[in-house]
Amino acid sequence: MGTRARSIVGIAATLSALSLLTGCSALFGTPRDENGRVTETSVIGSTDLLVGDCFSFVDGSNNSEAEVTPCENDHAYIVIGQGELSSSEVDSAGSLQNAVSAACADPFADFKAAAAEGTKPDQEFIVSTKEVDGKDVTSYHCVATDAPAAG
Secondary structure, three states: OOHHHHHHHHHHHHHHHHHHHOOOHHHHOOOEOOOOOEOOOEEEEHHHOOOOOEEEEOOOOOOOEEEEEOOOOOOOEEEEEEEEEEHHHHHHHOOHHHHHHHHHHHHHHHHHHHOOOOOOOOEEEEEEEEEEOOEEEEEEEEEEEOOOOOO
């Protein structure tokens, strides 16, 4: 490859890298303030959501991706709790559904009690399994339907 071709390839690679870095929250994580609140709308994996995140599922993603946004923006859900369950905790609850429902019961009761009068939030879950120290662990997110705060 000649010097001119190498220069063009080098410039193209540099421009490509810069375009990836510009405003790309995927490389640097979700933009958040010092209190952990989302400051810019971005798309992340649903299992990367944090408690307090307001979001809507991305259409066509089979709920695997979420558009997280500042809570004053339009959104459908809010994460109200999260945690992990061991295989033995799932087994002792009788099923994954029972274990996650039990783990999310208190956060949902608290959220429901604090909801605006006349609203009736629904509860949903985001569940995934990962291996930690050679053991399967079930991660869960307790999610409630939500609307932007009136401002």
